[in-house]
Amino acid sequence: MRRPLLGAAGLLVVMALLEALPRAGLVDGRFLPPFGTTARALGAQLATGGFWTVLGQTARGWALGLALAMVAGVVAGMVIGSVPVLRAATASTIEFLRPIPSVALIPLVVLVYGSRPESALVLVVYAAFWQVLIQVLYGAADVDPVVRDTARSYRFSRWGTLRTVVWPTVLPYAATGFRLAAAVALILEITAELVIGVPGLGHAIGVAQSSGAVAETYALVIVVGLIGVVVNLSARAVERRVLRWHTSVRRDL
Amino acid sequence: MTTVLSVDALAKTYRSPGRTVEAVRDLTFDIGRGEFVCVVGPSGAGKTTLLRCIAGLMPGTGGSIHLDGTAVTAPPAGMAVVFQEYGRSLFPWLTVRRNVELPLAEKGVPRPARRARVDEALDAVGLSDSGNAHPWQLSGGMQQRVAIARAIAYEPSVLLMDEPFAAVDAQTRAELEDLIRALWHRLGITVLFVTHDIDESVYLGQRVLVLSRSPTEILADLPIDLPAARDQLTTRASPRFTALRAQVYTLIQRAKAGER
Amino acid sequence: MIRRLGLPAVLIGVWWLLSAGSTSFFWPPLSVIARTFPATWTLDPILHDVLPSLARLALGYTIALLAGVTLGVAIGSSATLRACCEPALEFFRAIPPPVLIPVIALFAGYTGWTSKIITIALGCLWPILLNTVDGVRAVDEVLRDTARSYRFGRLAVLRHVVLRGAAPRIVTGARQALSLGVILMVISEMFGADRGLGAAVVQFQRGFAIPQMWTGIILLGLLGVALSALFHLAERRLFAWRSDS
Numbered sequence: 001m002r003r004p005l006l007g008a009a010g011l012l013v014v015m016a017l018l019e020a021l022p023r024a025g026l027v028d029g030r031f032l033p034p035f036g037t038t039a040r041a042l043g044a045q046l047a048t049g050g051f052w053t054v055l056g057q058t059a060r061g062w063a064l065g066l067a068l069a070m071v072a073g074v075v076a077g078m079v080i081g082s083v084p085v086l087r088a089a090t091a092s093t094i095e096f097l098r099p100i101p102s103v104a105l106i107p108l109v110v111l112v113y114g115s116r117p118e119s120a121l122v123l124v125v126y127a128a129f130w131q132v133l134i135q136v137l138y139g140a141a142d143v144d145p146v147v148r149d150t151a152r153s154y155r156f157s158r159w160g161t162l163r164t165v166v167w168p169t170v171l172p173y174a175a176t177g178f179r180l181a182a183a184v185a186l187i188l189e190i191t192a193e194l195v196i197g198v199p200g201l202g203h204a205i206g207v208a209q210s211s212g213a214v215a216e217t218y219a220l221v222i223v224v225g226l227i228g229v230v231v232n233l234s235a236r237a238v239e240r241r242v243l244r245w246h247t248s249v250r251r252d253l
Numbered sequence: 254m255t256t257v258l259s260v261d262a263l264a265k266t267y268r269s270p271g272r273t274v275e276a277v278r279d280l281t282f283d284i285g286r287g288e289f290v291c292v293v294g295p296s297g298a299g300k301t302t303l304l305r306c307i308a309g310l311m312p313g314t315g316g317s318i319h320l321d322g323t324a325v326t327a328p329p330a331g332m333a334v335v336f337q338e339y340g341r342s343l344f345p346w347l348t349v350r351r352n353v354e355l356p357l358a359e360k361g362v363p364r365p366a367r368r369a370r371v372d373e374a375l376d377a378v379g380l381s382d383s384g385n386a387h388p389w390q391l392s393g394g395m396q397q398r399v400a401i402a403r404a405i406a407y408e409p410s411v412l413l414m415d416e417p418f419a420a421v422d423a424q425t426r427a428e429l430e431d432l433i434r435a436l437w438h439r440l441g442i443t444v445l446f447v448t449h450d451i452d453e454s455v456y457l458g459q460r461v462l463v464l465s466r467s468p469t470e471i472l473a474d475l476p477i478d479l480p481a482a483r484d485q486l487t488t489r490a491s492p493r494f495t496a497l498r499a500q501v502y503t504l505i506q507r508a509k510a511g512e513r
Numbered sequence: 514m515i516r517r518l519g520l521p522a523v524l525i526g527v528w529w530l531l532s533a534g535s536t537s538f539f540w541p542p543l544s545v546i547a548r549t550f551p552a553t554w555t556l557d558p559i560l561h562d563v564l565p566s567l568a569r570l571a572l573g574y575t576i577a578l579l580a581g582v583t584l585g586v587a588i589g590s591s592a593t594l595r596a597c598c599e600p601a602l603e604f605f606r607a608i609p610p611p612v613l614i615p616v617i618a619l620f621a622g623y624t625g626w627t628s629k630i631i632t633i634a635l636g637c638l639w640p641i642l643l644n645t646v647d648g649v650r651a652v653d654e655v656l657r658d659t660a661r662s663y664r665f666g667r668l669a670v671l672r673h674v675v676l677r678g679a680a681p682r683i684v685t686g687a688r689q690a691l692s693l694g695v696i697l698m699v700i701s702e703m704f705g706a707d708r709g710l711g712a713a714v715v716q717f718q719r720g721f722a723i724p725q726m727w728t729g730i731i732l733l734g735l736l737g738v739a740l741s742a743l744f745h746l747a748e749r750r751l752f753a754w755r756s757d758s
Contacts, residue, residue: 002596003596003599006593006596006597007596007597007599007600007601008600009597010596010597010598010599010600010601011600011601011604013601014601028620031619031620032619032620089519089520090520093520093521093524095741097521098741099692099737099738099740099741100733100734100737100738101692101695101696101699101733101734101736101737102696103695103696103699103700103703103711103733104699104714104730104733104734104737105730106699106700106703106714106715107714107715107718107726107729107730108539108718108726108730110718111539111718111723111726112539183607186609187609187610187696190609190611191609191611191696191700194611194612194614194615194700194704195611195700195703195704202609202611202612205612205615206615208615209615209616209618209619210615214619217615217616217619218616221612221615221616224608224609224612225605225607225608226604226607227607228604228606228607228608228609229603229604231607232603232606232607
């Protein structure tokens with residue numbers, strides 16, 4: 001009972017500070033309006049249709065990119081992970097390719113797609129894909145060799161082995177990959193909107209900022225933060241559901 | 254014999270909103286310098302509570318504890334604790350030597366003296382050759398030896414041991430029992446040894462304190478009149494050992510039944 | 514080493530062959546890109562674009578590391594403080610770091626070093642901070658008791674128990690922060706039309722200098738790989754006690 005109260009108190013302190021600092025003149029109100037002003041701007045935003053359109057664009061880009069990355073990551077991970085030769089050959093390559101920053105692709109997607117949603121989609125899929133792939137590979141490596149041998153001795157088909165032996169082991173790892181990818185996908189979606197101008201919340205923030213609509217800028221940042229919280233919490237809930245039966249110790253990267 | 258550790262009417266009640274648990278009701282006993290005293294009790298007898306209070310890790314809610322005449326309110330300088338969880342009480346990132354040395358460094362022992370004491374302690378537990386290993390490279394029994402070396406190098410007035418051998422295999426356990434007897438004999442240290450193992454308490458101690466069920470009191474304070482030179486085979490086979498063992502066993506059964 | 518680089522080498526070979534006869538404007542042959550590379554990244558852009566970018570990254574990252582570990586230890590050590598901060602931290606952590614750029618731009622525009630360093634530092638702060646909090650919480654109770662019973666001072670507990678015990682999680686956070694830092698380094702420069710690695714690549718793209726743009730993309734990739742290798746090295750040194758040394 002104490003913890004939620006303390007947490008709420010902490011949030012209230014943050015809001016109070018955001019209200020008091022500009023009012024007391026410690027921070028220039030032109031750059032950081034009092035929290036009340038931001039909250040009113042947020043309320044006004046919620047009442048406009050344009051806001052919901054923009055929100056929908058961001059959500060669609062994020063969900064589509066995440067879904068594609070999940071499918072691609074799980075399929076690639078299961079295939080690579082269950083073929084020893086492929087696993088050995090790709091181990092170093094993946095370590096090699098993963099650190100390549102996704103934003104390096106920004107100029108390329110701008111050239112090819114301009115500020116259409118496809119630009120964001122490429123970045124989102126690229127960045128989220130690695131998160132999923134790596135987790136699925138951990139999962140595939142975690143398949144109990146005895147179980148694998150049992151399946152082989154009973155002459156399970158390749159597909160049968162994948163479905164009944166590999167997949168159940170991989171699933172919890174895929175769930176962790178999903179949680180990590182969901183957060184990364186949101187970051188890249190917003191980044192693409194902000195930097196490239198793909199329609200969505202990030203773009204709206206950029207427009208609000210450059211047109212001097214300070215309170216609106218903060219209101220939209222708060223919205224993006226809240227979306228992030230919702231994404232994190234629900235991804236964690238999904239992961240917990242999948243992990244319920246899974247007790248082995250796993251490394252979270 | 255002078256008293257080193259004196260526990261007087263110690264009580265401990267855990268209080269949390271809506272729940273009060275009386276763990277220890279009234280414990281009173283003295284330990285003389287150079288004594289080897291075992292504390293044994295049924296599971297849930299508040300052994301760990303007692304030990305944590307004596308070690309100064311947790312305040313009691315009544316009564317007092319004195320070490321060398323000074324009231325214990327925080328971990329006192331003259332006490333060293335060997336925990337059951339040997340794997341978790343060693344600093345995994347330090348070598349065996351550094352594990353033994355660190356408390357001495359913290360105590361302000363100058364470097365040359367520190368080095369000599371570490372060598373001596375490692376030698377005493379038979380780990381002279383493993384000083385540069387890291388704990389994970391050692392077996393469980395050897396890890397517990399490191400913890401013992403660290404404790405004796407600290408040169409405490411009282412060595413507290415909290416079920417130190419509960420998590421090692423039977424053979425290692427016998428070895429470690431003999432080791433601690435030998436160290437006690439040779440170094441003249443005072444040992445308070447908490448265990449749930451009746452045989453172990455009789456085999457090791459000069460006195461056995463039998464605890465009642467929680468809320469804990471002392472059920473019996475039993476002198477162990479076995480000869481000082483003990484040995485896993487002959488001592489455990491002697492009729493006197495069997496008789497004492499039976500006595501403690503009966504007391505524990507009565508404790509479990511709720512007698513106090 | 515040969516095995517480590519085997520497949521990347523094959524992939525590069527495939528790229529080389531497939532792009533060999535390419536006349537596509539967007540996908541120049543790799544051989545052309547390779548020839549453009551030394552001509553593009555001469556001493557001048559290295560001194561005025563690459564090194565300043567790296568310096569800003571290093572500064573911002575270091576600030577985040579110091580602040581994140583300090584705050585994380587403080588928050589992780591107190592249950593009350595943790596309960597107070599948790600929802601607020603949960604919120605700030607969820608804000609995608611690039612969003613910081615327009616907010617910081619409100620205050621002082623978005624030119625010069627300070628705004629970019631602040632962006633990198635603020636973005637890198639959260640993964641380090643949150644992982645430190647978790648790491649400090651997870652420090653073994655028995656180890657804490659051991660340190661207390663041997664009367665370790667506060668500083669010794671911090672140094673020998675808390676920081677060492679939390680180190681694995683701190684390193685996890687630092688690794689996440691590093692890749693985030695590279696991202697923020699690049700886009701902070703794309704946003705503010707300054708010099709810098711990110712700005713240079715965008716200028717190539719805007720000027721339709723396609724092979725040059727590709728060299729920039731490759732340079733960014735190599736940078737990411739090099740930083741991650743450097744991190745790996747540091748990690749191995751820090752955790753040398755875990756393996757035979």
